[in-house]
Every structure is written in structure tokens, then in C-alpha cells.
Amino acid sequence: MVNYKDLGLVNTREMFKKAIEGGYAIPAFNFNNMEQLQAIIQAAAETKSPVILQVSKGARAYANQTLLRYMAEGAVQYAKELGWEHPQIVLHLDHGDSFELCKSCIDMGFSSVMIDGSHLPYEENVALTKKVVDYAHQFDVTVEGELGVLAGVEDDVKAEHHTYTKPEEVVDFTTKTGCDSLAISIGTSHGANKFKPEQCTRDPKTGRLVPPPLAFDVLDGVMKELPGFPIVLHGSSSVPQEEVDTINKYGGALKDAIGIPEEELRKAAKSAVCKINIDSDSRLAMTAAIREVFATKPAEFDPRKYLGPARENMKKLYIHKIINVLGSDGKAL
Numbered sequence: 001m002v003n004y005k006d007l008g009l010v011n012t013r014e015m016f017k018k019a020i021e022g023g024y025a026i027p028a029f030n031f032n033n034m035e036q037l038q039a040i041i042q043a044a045a046e047t048k049s050p051v052i053l054q055v056s057k058g059a060r061a062y063a064n065q066t067l068l069r070y071m072a073e074g075a076v077q078y079a080k081e082l083g084w085e086h087p088q089i090v091l092h093l094d095h096g097d098s099f100e101l102c103k104s105c106i107d108m109g110f111s112s113v114m115i116d117g118s119h120l121p122y123e124e125n126v127a128l129t130k131k132v133v134d135y136a137h138q139f140d141v142t143v144e145g146e147l148g149v150l151a152g153v154e155d156d157v158k159a160e161h162h163t164y165t166k167p168e169e170v171v172d173f174t175t176k177t178g179c180d181s182l183a184i185s186i187g188t189s190h191g192a193n194k195f196k197p198e199q200c201t202r203d204p205k206t207g208r209l210v211p212p213p214l215a216f217d218v219l220d221g222v223m224k225e226l227p228g229f230p231i232v233l234h235g236s237s238s239v240p241q242e243e244v245d246t247i248n249k250y251g252g253a254l255k256d257a258i259g260i261p262e263e264e265l266r267k268a269a270k271s272a273v274c275k276i277n278i279d280s281d282s283r284l285a286m287t288a289a290i291r292e293v294f295a296t297k298p299a300e301f302d303p304r305k306y307l308g309p310a311r312e313n314m315k316k317l318y319i320h321k322i323i324n325v326l327g328s329d330g331k332a333l
């Protein structure tokens with residue numbers, strides 16, 4: 001049994017409280033490899049932003065949970081080496097789907113876990129979330145639950161249609177489970193194709209797809225029921241068109257890729273939404289940079305020559321999110 005506090009990590013409790021009071025949101029970036037982690041830590045250290053490092057079930061399968069945990073421990077030391085005196089870094093399990101998986105992460109030093117029972121019947125979601133909370137709270141590990149279903153398809157997160165969170169359920173759910181934060185569904189979704197073209201309109205000037213607006217009325221309803229309670233938004237990548245264009249220019253085939261407009265995320269960050277999940281944008285930034293090197297320098301075969309630019313491009317993206325979208329810069333000095 002390893003306690004995350006011995007690793008220099010923190011849970012989300014204080015971080016979320018300050019974020020809600022301060023009208024900003026904490027970035028939750030997924031990582032699967034060293035270059036992503038380096039870019040996240042460099043960006044957080046340079047901007048002095050609290051940060052949540054997220055490990056999905058797919059990331060565990062790809063990179064190994066033990067290795068990722070030690071990388072996160074190393075990240076705390078690395079942050080200090082970069083001159084960040086008091087790094088506030090959370091190691092979080094993203095979309096945990098069983099009690100056993102959450103327990104395994106908690107026992108290994110994660111400071112926060114998500115138990116995603118959103119696909120289950122309501123009472124089963126309550127029971128599973130409560131079981132995880134009861135275990136996690138013994139070690140002061142914080143727990144994110146979820147109500148409502150996001151549309152989208154990724155390795156381990158699949159749903160054809162979204163179901164908005166029902167504001168009338170949130171008090172009952174959070175009271176019965178004791179969860180520390182709640183992920184809700186207001187129209188965001190996972191991946192780089194968040195909306196079907198038929199759900200969008202087209203900008204006549206650029207020809208680009210314009211997505212339908214998020215359901216801020218549902219968020220307002222949730223905040224009215226649960227004043228000051230930490231709310232989480234998944235599926236919050238913006239799918240930057242310049243990255244999509246670079247990928248397609250250099251041989252990619254991303255069709256109708258579309259994300260959540262940054263203005264909507266800025267608005268959400270000022271509310272009780274205090275954790276915003278971003279994974280796909282980092283994948284796009286990495287892929288765009290690598291494709292460009294492969295296409296323009298075909299004789300290059302040293303991985304550092306393409307993973308290095310990929311890391312730089314991800315770092316630029318993370319800094320942009322922190323400063324211009326979430327407003328979390330300077331909140332962890």
C-alpha cells in the first residue's frame with residue numbers, strides 16, 4: 001500500500017474549492033507516454049498551474065499502471081527541478097469501471113479516482129460509486145462520479161447517443177454516494193468527431209462546421225441543485241482546425257473533425273465546472289507534428305527528431321489551454 005502523500009501528490013479537494021471560488025478550472029490531461037508527461041509538467045511548471053494527470057484504462061493497458069505511477073512520482077521531482085516550488089499534481093484514474101480497478105489504483109498511490117457508473121441503471125451506479133468512495137476516503141483519496149451519458153467512441157468509452165444529466169437526480173446521487181465531484185453530460189463527447197455534420201451548421205465564409213451549443217441550462221440546473229459542488233466536464237477538446245489541417249496536409253484522413261468551441265469552455269470554467277478533461281487535442285498536436293516531420297524530412301529516423309517537435313507542440317497547446325481557456329495559471333505558486 002503506497003500513500004500518494006508520500007509521493008508528493010495531492011488530492012482534488014482543496015484544488016477544486018479554490019477553483020470554484022476563483023472562477024477557473026483545473027486542466028485534466030491524459031497521458032500515455034513520457035513525451036506527453038514531460039510536456040504537461042513543463043507547461044504546468046512554467047505557468048504555475050495546478051494539474052491533474054489522468055490515466056485511463058486504455059493507458060494502463062498500453063503503458064502499464066506501475067510504470068505510469070512511477071512516472072507520476074518522477075513528475076513531482078521533475079516539476080521541482082524546473083523551479084516550481086510547490087507543485088500541485090494529482091494522479092487520477094480516468095473512467096474507472098470497477099471497484100477492483102479503483103482499489104488497485106488507490107493502493108498504488110493514485111490521489112484521485114473516477115468511478116464511471118454512468119452506463120449502469122441509477123441504483124447500481126449509486127451502489128458502485130458509494131463502494132469506491134467508502135474505500136477511497138479511508139486514505140483521503142477523492143472520487144469523481146458521473147451522471148448522464150456522453151456520446152462518442154474511444155477505446156474504452158463508447159456510447160452512440162448522449163443523455164443529459166438530470167438535475168433532479170444530482171442531490172440524491174451525491175448525498176447517497178458521498179462522491180467529491182460529479183461529471184455531467186451537457187453535450188460534450190469524447191474523441192475528435194464530437195458532432196455529426198447533420199447536427200452542425202456551416203460557416204458560409206470558411207465552409208467549416210459550426211457545432212450546436214452546449215446545454216448550459218442543464219449545467220445551471222445542476223448548480224442550482226448543488227450550489228458550490230465541484231462539476232467535471234469530459235470530452236472537452238476543441239479539436240484545433242490548424243492541427244487537423246496539418247494532419248490532413250501531410251497524408252492524414254481526418255474527416256469532419258470537430259470539437260467544443262473555446263468560448264464555451266471559457267464560460268464553463270468560470271462556473272462550478274472545476275475540472276476540464278482534454279485528451280484528443282494532445283493526440284492531434286502530437287500527430288500533426290510527427291506527420292510534418294515524416295513528410296518534410298523523410299530521411300529522418302531518430303525518434304527524438306519527431307517526438308521532440310511533437311512534445312513542443314503539445315506543450316504549446318497545454319500552455320494555451322491553461323492561460324487562455326481554463327485560467328488556472330498562477331494558481332499554484
Ligand code: G3H
Pocket residue numbers: 030056057058059094095154155156157190234279280
Ligand atoms: O475519456 C477517454 C480518454 O480520452 C481516454 O481514452 O481510453 O483511448 O485511453 P482511451
Ligand code: 13P
Pocket residue numbers: 030094095189190191192233234235236237238277278279280281
Ligand atoms: P476529449 O476526447 O474531448 O479530449 O475528452 C477527454 C476525456 O474526457 C478524458 O476523460
Ligand code: ZN
Pocket residue numbers: 095157190234235277
Ligand atoms: Zn472522459
